[in-house]
Amino acid sequence: MKGGWFRVYTLAYLVFLYAPIALLPIFAFNNATTVAFPLEGFTAKWFAKLWEEPELHRALRNSLIIACSSSVLATTLGIFASRASTRYRFPGKAGLMGMIMLPLVLPEIILAVALLAVMLGIGMPLSLFTVILGHVLVCTPFSIAILSAAFQSLDQSLEEAAYDLGETPISAFRLIILPLVMPGIISSLLITFTISLDEFIMAFFLAGNENTLPVYIFGQFRFPQNVPVILALGTILVCLSIALLATAEYFRRRGIAKTGGKDTGGFL
Amino acid sequence: MKPTARGRFRGSEAANGLAMISPTAIYALLLLAAPLAMIFAYSFMTDGYLQIIPRLQLCNYFGPCHSYKIVDGVMTEAQTYNGVWTDPLAKALMLRSLIISLVVTATTVLLAFPVAYFVSFHVSPSKKSLWLFLITIPFWTSYLIRVFLWKVILGTGGVINTGLMELGIIHEPISWLLYNANSVVITLAHAYAPFAILPIFVALEKIDRSLLEAGRDLGESPFMTFERVTLPLAMPGVISSVLIVFIPTIGDYVTPLLVGGPEGRMVANLIELSYKKLDNYPLGSAIAISSMGIVVAVSLLFLFLNRRFLKGNKA
Amino acid sequence: MTFSAEKSNMIEFKDVHKYYGDYHALRGITATIKAGEFFSLLGPSGCGKTTLLRTIAGFEGISSGAVMIDGKNMEGVPANQRPTNMVFQSYAIFPHLTVEQNVGFGLRKDPRSKAEKAAAVAEALEMVGLKGYGARAAHALSGGQRQRVALARALILKPKVLLLDEPLSALDKKMREQMQVELIKLQRQVGITFILVTHDQEEALVMSDRIAVMFDGQIAQLADPETLYRRPNSKQVADFIGTMNFLPAQILAEAEGRVEVEAQGFGRISLTADQVSMAPAGANPAIGFRPETLTILFDGQQPQDRESMATVEEVVYYGDMTYYDIKLDGTTAPMRLSMRNVFGRPVLDIGTRARVAWSPGALVLFR
Numbered sequence: 001m002k003g004g005w006f007r008v009y010t011l012a013y014l015v016f017l018y019a020p021i022a023l024l025p026i027f028a029f030n031n032a033t034t035v036a037f038p039l040e041g042f043t044a045k046w047f048a049k050l051w052e053e054p055e056l057h058r059a060l061r062n063s064l065i066i067a068c069s070s071s072v073l074a075t076t077l078g079i080f081a082s083r084a085s086t087r088y089r090f091p092g093k094a095g096l097m098g099m100i101m102l103p104l105v106l107p108e109i110i111l112a113v114a115l116l117a118v119m120l121g122i123g124m125p126l127s128l129f130t131v132i133l134g135h136v137l138v139c140t141p142f143s144i145a146i147l148s149a150a151f152q153s154l155d156q157s158l159e160e161a162a163y164d165l166g167e168t169p170i171s172a173f174r175l176i177i178l179p180l181v182m183p184g185i186i187s188s189l190l191i192t193f194t195i196s197l198d199e200f201i202m203a204f205f206l207a208g209n210e211n212t213l214p215v216y217i218f219g220q221f222r223f224p225q226n227v228p229v230i231l232a233l234g235t236i237l238v239c240l241s242i243a244l245l246a247t248a249e250y251f252r253r254r255g256i257a258k259t260g261g262k263d264t265g266g267f268l
Numbered sequence: 269m270k271p272t273a274r275g276r277f278r279g280s281e282a283a284n285g286l287a288m289i290s291p292t293a294i295y296a297l298l299l300l301a302a303p304l305a306m307i308f309a310y311s312f313m314t315d316g317y318l319q320i321i322p323r324l325q326l327c328n329y330f331g332p333c334h335s336y337k338i339v340d341g342v343m344t345e346a347q348t349y350n351g352v353w354t355d356p357l358a359k360a361l362m363l364r365s366l367i368i369s370l371v372v373t374a375t376t377v378l379l380a381f382p383v384a385y386f387v388s389f390h391v392s393p394s395k396k397s398l399w400l401f402l403i404t405i406p407f408w409t410s411y412l413i414r415v416f417l418w419k420v421i422l423g424t425g426g427v428i429n430t431g432l433m434e435l436g437i438i439h440e441p442i443s444w445l446l447y448n449a450n451s452v453v454i455t456l457a458h459a460y461a462p463f464a465i466l467p468i469f470v471a472l473e474k475i476d477r478s479l480l481e482a483g484r485d486l487g488e489s490p491f492m493t494f495e496r497v498t499l500p501l502a503m504p505g506v507i508s509s510v511l512i513v514f515i516p517t518i519g520d521y522v523t524p525l526l527v528g529g530p531e532g533r534m535v536a537n538l539i540e541l542s543y544k545k546l547d548n549y550p551l552g553s554a555i556a557i558s559s560m561g562i563v564v565a566v567s568l569l570f571l572f573l574n575r576r577f578l579k580g581n582k583a
Numbered sequence: 584m585t586f587s588a589e590k591s592n593m594i595e596f597k598d599v600h601k602y603y604g605d606y607h608a609l610r611g612i613t614a615t616i617k618a619g620e621f622f623s624l625l626g627p628s629g630c631g632k633t634t635l636l637r638t639i640a641g642f643e644g645i646s647s648g649a650v651m652i653d654g655k656n657m658e659g660v661p662a663n664q665r666p667t668n669m670v671f672q673s674y675a676i677f678p679h680l681t682v683e684q685n686v687g688f689g690l691r692k693d694p695r696s697k698a699e700k701a702a703a704v705a706e707a708l709e710m711v712g713l714k715g716y717g718a719r720a721a722h723a724l725s726g727g728q729r730q731r732v733a734l735a736r737a738l739i740l741k742p743k744v745l746l747l748d749e750p751l752s753a754l755d756k757k758m759r760e761q762m763q764v765e766l767i768k769l770q771r772q773v774g775i776t777f778i779l780v781t782h783d784q785e786e787a788l789v790m791s792d793r794i795a796v797m798f799d800g801q802i803a804q805l806a807d808p809e810t811l812y813r814r815p816n817s818k819q820v821a822d823f824i825g826t827m828n829f830l831p832a833q834i835l836a837e838a839e840g841r842v843e844v845e846a847q848g849f850g851r852i853s854l855t856a857d858q859v860s861m862a863p864a865g866a867n868p869a870i871g872f873r874p875e876t877l878t879i880l881f882d883g884q885q886p887q888d889r890e891s892m893a894t895v896e897e898v899v900y901y902g903d904m905t906y907y908d909i910k911l912d913g914t915t916a917p918m919r920l921s922m923r924n925v926f927g928r929p930v931l932d933i934g935t936r937a938r939v940a941w942s943p944g945a946l947v948l949f950r
Contacts, residue, residue: 006386013383017406017461020417023427027420035420036430081292088285096289100296105512107519107563109536110556113543114303117310117553121320137299140292160642161675163662165689165740179679191408198410201521205543214412221416221526234413241409249401280644 021238028231035227046232056233059216062128063197066212070135071192077136078143078188079181085144086151104141111137112205119206126208134202139192146191150184150255183255190248194241213237311553317346320549327351328554335548349551352558358538362555365534366562368449369518372456376513377506379457380464384505387465388472400469407462412522418455419527422446447529455523460516464509471505472498500578507574511567518563535559592654593618593744593776594639599648601634601800608634609645610800616778616793618653618743621770623779623787626797627823632780635797636746639778641665653743668737669746672753674729676721676736682708683717685732689740707735710769727758738773747779751786763789784824788812796820812873816860818949821871827947828918829869830911834950844948846870848891848911852943859948868950874906874921876945879937881928886940893918895935905930909939 027035031043050056084090085097103111115134119126154177162172200214207215217233220226311328314321315335321343327333330351337346352358387399406414421427422445429441445451475498483493521536528534535555542552594616601609609631616622624632637643638650641662650657652666668689677685687704695703708714711731716724724732730750737745747766751759767790770777781787787794788808795805804816815821818829832846840856849870880886896917897908905924908917920939924930931937 006382006390010383010386013379013461014402016458017403020414020421020458021406021409023417023421024413034425035427036425037427037434038430077292077295081289084285084289084292088281088288090282090285090289093285093289096293096296099301100292102296102300105515107516107536107559109519109521109539110307110560111300111303113539113552113556114307115299116543117307117549118299118303121306133299136295140295144292155673155675157671157673157675158677160640160662161669161671161677161736162688163642164640164667164669165736166663166692168663176677194408198408198412200412214410217410217412217416218522227420230413230416234410234417237413238409242405245401245405245408249397253397 024231024235024238028228028235030228033225033228035231046228047236049229050233050236053229055211056213056216059211059213062207062210063213066128066131066135066203067193067196069132070139070196071189073132073136074139074143074192074196075147075185075188077140078147078192079185081140082144082147082151086148086154087156101141101144103138104145108138108201112201115202116205126206128207128210130206130208131203131210131212134206135196135199138199138202139195142195143188143192146188146252147181147184149252150181153255154180181255183251187248187252187255190244190251194244194248197237198241307549307553308557310549311557313550315548315550316343317547328550329353329558333551349548352551352554358535358555361533361535361538362559362562364449365518365536365559366566368452368456368532368534369514369520370566372453372460372517373510373514375453375457376460376464377468377509380461380509381468381502381506384465384468384472388469400466403465404462407459411459414459415455415523415526418451418458419446422451422454422527446527447532449528449532451527451529452524452532452534455527456517456520459523460513463512463516467508467512468502468505471502471508475501503574503578507570510570514566514570515563519559590617590619592616593620593652594778595649595651596635597649597651599635599638599650600646601631601638601643602646608800609638612648612800612802614795614802614805616776618776619774621767621777621779621790621792623781623791623794624797625781625784625787625794625823628782630797631800632782632797633748636669636748636778636780639665639744640667640669640746666743667746668740668742668744669748670730670733670737670750672749674733674750674753676724676729676732678722680721681717682713682719682721682724682732685721686717686735686739688736703739704735707739710738710772711735712765726753727762730754730762734769738769738775742775744776744778747777749780749782751781752783759786766790788824796823798823814857814860814947815871818860818869818871821860821947821949826874826919827871828874829871829949830914830916830918832868832870832948834868834948842948844868844870846946848914849889849941849943849946852946854943854946854948858944858946859950868948871947871949872918872941872945874919876941877909877918877920878940879907879909879920879922879931880940884940886938888940888942888944891939891941893937893939895931895933895937898930898933900930907931909937911939 023035026039028046029042029044030039031045032040081097081100085093112134115130115137116126119130124130158176158180159172162176163169167175198214200218203212203215204218211219217230220230310320312324312326313328314323314325315333317335317337319338321336321338325333328351330353332354333349333351334345335347335349336343338344349355350358352362383403387396387403391399419426423429424441424443424446426446428445429438432438433441479497479501480493483497484490488496518534519536520534521540524532524534524537539552539555539559542548542555546552592615594614596612596614599609599612600607612631612635624635626632634643638645639652639657641657641660641664657665677688680688683701683704686707687700690700690703693700704717705714708717711734713728713731713735716728716732721729721732730753733750750766751762754762763786766777779787779790788811791808793805793807794811795802796811797803798819804811804820806814811820811824815824815827818827821827830847830849832844835843835845835851837843842854842856842859843851844854845851852870880890891911893909893911895907896910899906903924905922907920907922909920910917
């Protein structure tokens with residue numbers, strides 16, 4: 001067998017990675033309010049309860065508004081930055097890119113309190129909008145990481161060939177570059193959507209009186225009787241995330257195949 | 269030669285690039301650099317209940333500090349508190365955060381290395397992205413739910429305890445599983461696993477396989493080849509994964525709150541407390557800036573050690 | 584091939600300078616390329632040949648001077664409005680389009696009807712030998728096919744000048760030689776000015792009407808292939824194009840268009856003025872000659888002109904040719920000599936003494 005002990009180890013590692021997630025559906029369908037063995041039998045009532053929570057629906061609606069806006073804005077900003085960094089040489093590039101990518105390695109709590117301080121300092125009321133501002137900041141570096149790969153695999157002479165054949169910079173972008181990086185853009189939209197939907201700290205600090213899905217879930221942790229409902233919600237969210245990711249991965253790979261590049265794997 | 273024409277060329281590419289990056293850069297400047305600068309400034313100001321008094325002082329970092337209330341335009345002293353580096357609680361939390369995140373980092377990276385090694389060296393190229401996809405999936409599923417699941421798993425009435433009792437292995441719940449530093453370490457190590465694997469994998473992928481064959485050809489054992497060729501070349505990846513795990517974990521908020529219990533609290537919880545509950549922005553900012561300082565110092569130390577390591581290896 | 588005066592100037596470079604920051608990439612290029620000419624820019628990598636080509640296409644601005652195409656100054660004219668088209672080194676075939684869509688890409692704003700455009704595309708594909716490939720996906724093509732698509736895509740627009748940036752460098756040797764011949768034929772057929780950038784001296788000699796040899800951002804020599812090969816104007820050019828042997832020489836006298844030289848191994852010889860290169864003064868003078876201009880004499884053969892004695896130091900057998908390194912009596916360094924192999928004639932062994940025939944007319948003096 002190829003890999004021998006490394007394969008055994010890796011499989012054990014994957015079990016460790018997936019074990020908690022595997023418990024989600026088990027206890028979401030378990031007919032008991034406590035999460036404990038032995039199992040008490042099958043029920044779908046926790047899922048049914050999700051329909052009876054108006055607060056949850058409001059939080060979900062808020063989260064969707066935030067995730068849609070943030071993913072579109074972050075991807076737009078990501079297109080500008082990754083195009084600039086892969087295509088042009090200019091002074092201060094490393095510094096500017098470093099600053100833009102900084103949220104990737106900064107403890108989120110610091111970003112959150114800094115934004116909170118600024119919002120209160122300039123007197124901007126906390127709302128969904130302030131959460132969007134924060135999420136765009138967090139999502140943009142991920143978008144850039146995905147899009148840079150897409151722009152990088154573009155041969156610059158493709159663009160020159162389009163100019164040479166009579167196109168203007170704008171029509172060359174529309175006819176050549178955009179179609180070729182489109183899979184990367186879709187992949188970036190899906191990933192940033194997933195990140196925003198899942199983001200807790202920024203929303204916790206910046207949402208004011210509004211709830212987002214993670215903030216709502218966090219609030220429910222205080223009520224032990226609601227645990228199975230949260231697990232049911234978690235099951236749905238995990239399925240949704242996996243579906244979004246699989247789609248994103250599909251588009252990312254198709255983009256690489258389209259431009260004839262080599263798959264280096266992974267989003268990061 | 270006309271210097272103006274020369275300047276014109278340089279100007280045009282540089283100008284295009286700067287124009288292209290400007291929306292993103294301006295966004296980051298306004299919503300990242302400016303806020304960070306602002307809390308830096310706050311950390312030197314004076315707390316005046318629900319407002320910041322622009323009176324510069326160092327006491328948020330060192331020494332007893334006073335907060336004020338302004339009643340009818342008169343500043344009256346309201347409270348006395350300790351600066352970050354003179355407050356035993358803050359110091360203890362920062363130290364604990366540092367230790368916990370160092371332990372998490374070491375555990376995560378050590379456990380991750382063989383996985384990255386396996387995927388890079390023993391998986392056929394066409395299947396690599398599938399393996400990576402499998403490894404990354406848990407990372408993208410709700411962080412909050414994953415942390416909460418650990419609470420459910422490790423608790424006294426939780427999955428492990430009830431499972432083990434059901435099997436008759438134990439008769440009383442093990443209480444030390446949850447609400448301490450251990451549970452924080454386990455949860456964080458689980459949460460940041462994919463973060464640690466990817467940079468190491470990328471570094472391993474870059475290694476020219478003929479170098480390893482050359483090592484063997486020159487009469488080295490597989491282990492020697494690993495130690496003298498693979499490991500030094502993988503070191504940049506190991507350092508990136510160390511940093512990429514260490515930096516966010518030291519500032520983690522959710523995990524210590526949910527599974528840490530009183531003895532597992534970390535510095536992020538203190539920052540939140542100062543900002544949200546105490547409304548003491550100068551103190552909260554001073555804590556945030558101090559922990560950022562620790563992050564930067566430790567990161568630089570890692571980078572320095574790495575350079576030393578690589579130099580020593582060459583000699 | 585010679586060019587008569589009625590051929591008009593297609594490209595004119597007038598003291599073109601180009602800086603990248605502090606790097607001086609083009610240092611005063613002045614040259615003229617005639618209409619209908621197959622012109623090559625030849626030089627080692629980094630000599631500025633591709634940069635010069637890109638100033639014609641409009642992808643690079645120039646720092647000073649002027650680039651004229653068909654009598655018009657191109658300053659401020661963007662690439663998409665110049666009467667030139669380019670075949671890129673990487674071919675730059677649009678991977679998301681079919682062969683047809685690639686070839687017809689430049690016809691987007693053409694007022695002709697769809698059917699007429701389709702006919703033009705089919706015609707262009709036939710011209711490059713890709714009839715019937717129109718519906719194929721571009722990313723499924725081989726290197727040679729991509730090359731042809733790139734050619735068709737450029738030629739369909741009937742440019743005044745076709746620019747070729749190392750178009751053959753990605754092909755294997757056989758394919759390259761085949762494409763060289765096809766490109767020459769194609770150029771004669773369409774009559775468009777072709778400008779080829781290459782670092783391969785053989786390719787330039789085979790294909791071009793005229794060649795500009797470039798070093799360090801300057802044109803070292805601009806001439807037809809035969810002149811370049813037989814009368815290189817500097818040691819650098821001589822070294823870059825083919826092999827050239829050098830022997831130290833001393834100039835004795837110059838008078839009435841002739842130069843008297845005392846050369847190691849050759850003795851005293853008299854050269855005509857056109858045998859003297861323009862290389863900068865002050866360099867150590869040397870006599871240069873190509874490997875094939877020296878011939879080993881076998882028993883009984885008589886030299887047509889002059890004869891020297893030499894010792895064989897190294898033998899390299901190539902099948903149709905044999906290369907000898909020989910040391911002429913009275914010299915210190917071995918010289919490369921090439922002989923076509925003839926059936927029944929032995930290949931000499933190392934250490935053999937040999938008679939060598941040569942002619943003063945084949946020598947070049949580098950002063």
